[in-house]
Amino acid sequence: MGDGERRLALRVPVHGSAICYGDALPVSGRIENLSRNGALLDIAGTPSGATLELELRVGTAVARITARPIRVERSARRTKLALQFADLSADDRSVIESAIDDAVAAASRRPVRVLDDDHSRRRVLVAQLAEQGMTPLAPRTPLAAVDLLTNAQMAVCVALLAPSFGHSLEALEQLVADFPWVRATPITDDVDATVRRALHLAPTLA
Numbered sequence: 416m417g418d419g420e421r422r423l424a425l426r427v428p429v430h431g432s433a434i435c436y437g438d439a440l441p442v443s444g445r446i447e448n449l450s451r452n453g454a455l456l457d458i459a460g461t462p463s464g465a466t467l468e469l470e471l472r473v474g475t476a477v478a479r480i481t482a483r484p485i486r487v488e489r490s491a492r493r494t495k496l497a498l499q500f501a502d503l504s505a506d507d508r509s510v511i512e513s514a515i516d517d518a519v520a521a522a523s524r525r526p527v528r529v530l531d532d533d534h535s536r537r538r539v540l541v542a543q544l545a546e547q548g549m550t551p552l553a554p555r556t557p558l559a560a561v562d563l564l565t566n567a568q569m570a571v572c573v574a575l576l577a578p579s580f581g582h583s584l585e586a587l588e589q590l591v592a593d594f595p596w597v598r599a600t601p602i603t604d605d606v607d608a609t610v611r612r613a614l615h616l617a618p619t620l621a
Contacts, residue, residue, distance in 0.1 A: 426450045427518040428572050428596045431473035435496070437464035444496075446471060447596055449514055453482070453499045461487060461494050469498070471510070478503075478510040521571075525617050528574040529553040530560055530587055531602050540575070540602065543610045549617065557581060564590045573616045575609060577602035 429449040433456050435442045444458030454471065462484075469480045486497035503511065527544060529551045531537040537553055544551040552571065554560040557580035564574070564587065574597050576587045584601060591599045598616040602609050 425515065425519075426455075427515055427522060429473060429514050429518045430594075430596060431471060431514065433458070433472070434470040435462040436468040436470075437462035439463050444494075445594075445596070446473070447495070449511065449518070451508075451511060451515065453485070453497065456496045456498065458494050458496055459492070461489065461496070466501070467498070473510065473514040476510045476513065478507040480507055525549040526571045526573075527551050527613050527617070528563055528571050528597075529602075530564065530575065530579045531577040532579040533577065536577075536602070536604065536606065540606050540609060543606060544613060547610060547614060549613065561590070565593075572596055572598060573613055574599040575602045575613055576600070 426448045427450075429446050431446040431449075433444050433446050433454070435444075435456070435458065439462070442458050442460045442462045444456050447455045447457045449455075449471075454469075465483065467482050467484065469478075469482050471478045471480060480503060481501040482498040483501065484496060485499050486495075488495040500511075525548060527549050529537060529540060529544070531540065531553070541551040541553050552563060554563050560580050560582075574591050576584055576591070576599055578584045579587070588599055591597050600609070600612045600616060
């Protein structure tokens with residue numbers, strides 16, 4: 416595969432919203448990952464039609480694209496929809512490429528949310544994550560913790576969670592579940608094992 420083909424095939428986690436217009440009612444969802452020639456969406460329902468009109472919103476930028484479904488994976492509540500883009504306008508291609516470039520820059524920093532109000536354990540965990548080349552984000556107050564977990568614009572795909580700031584582990588996991596691109600794992604007293612899980616969950620650019 417040449418450099419140009421690799422550039423087209425590069426898939427990265429991108430945080431944004433999507434609306435699919437097919438033969439029936441529009442279906443909305445979130446962008447899970449994005450490449451220069453397609454996208455994977457997490458949506459509620461399945462749009463019908465051999466081609467779809469998409470509205471992809473990343474931050475304040477919007478791209479309106481024609482795409483062809485190439486794979487559908489259904490579960491009880493959600494659908495994963497893989498799409499291949501048709502010809503992109505110059506403006507839409509610029510939106511897609513800017514989103515990918517921003518995601519690549521964010522991934523290179525390998526950010527990870529750390530929710531733990533055990534101060535001693537958090538300090539050791541943050542230090543070990545930083546030693547592994549990750550960028551730990553570790554709030555120290557309940558308000559900062561909730562803001563960190565519910566900020567949809569942050570390019571953070573890994574969350575390490577412990578019962579913290581009056582919230583149970585289950586409550587924190589439920590907050591994270593609203594963002595399908597975030598992979599969560601519990602924090603335990605085995606800090607080395609927790610760091611290994613974070614490294615395993617961190618997305619790779621492929």
